Amino acid sequence: MRKENSSNAINKEFLHRSCKVNEAMDLISGRWKALIIIFIGEKTNRFSLLKAVLGNISDQTLGRQLKELENAKLITRTIIPGVPVRVDYELTEKGKSLLPILDALEEWGIT
Amino acid sequence: MRKENSSNAINKEFLHRSCKVNEAMDLISGRWKALIIIFIGEKTNRFSLLKAVLGNISDQTLGRQLKELENAKLITRTIIPGVPVRVDYELTEKGKSLLPILDALEEWGIT
């Protein structure tokens, strides 16, 4: 976990106070997060499906990033009872509203 | 430096091949890069000025991020002879074209 008064953490705080861009960047800057958001938007929205399309992501990292996205309220997590239990992830409105920006970023990356 | 065949580096490669978004994200995902781009766009475009507005950034980190942005062709570096020598950073067209996206991200972060 983060030590709240390391200079690293202090600088992160500073960046958040000084500019909302950095707060936003933080939410989507995990290595796989942008791709996870895009895939969930395309209905590749379960743990095992994501794992399959994301190639070499580790279980732990996928779990962590999903949890972070959930905490950031970009996705929701719905447990579907059954055997075995399934879990559906869906984009929230906030998550959906990020898609055009990711598209713009992709477009920008290509040109 | 990066070890080119660590699984970390391999995954990064995979992400770049599979989705341009990640390549784009990489270019702007340093802790201070978004802010540096914005400031340079606003003419806070010298090393010492950036250092002043960025608070606690270390010389080395600022130097590194500027160099990375230069390598990514988002900024240019111009040495202005004089005493002492000054260096001006400017956004390239590519860099400028990122500003609307950062604005959108900021807007998204606020709402």
Next chain:
DNA sequence: TACTATGCTCACTAAATTGGGAGTTACTCA
């Protein structure tokens, strides 16, 4: 001669992120 300013660079350390592999829960089918 000492000191200042700009814009770095280097070796080293600390912190944050990611990955590997095994273990867990809960229920079903053979």
Next chain:
DNA sequence: TGAGTAACTCCCAATTTAGTGAGCATAGTA
């Protein structure tokens, strides 16, 4: 009883990124 599946979760080690403190080159000022 044993195997299988989905979706995690834990410990630990590897990797990547950021920060610290010092030093350097140049030229001008006190």
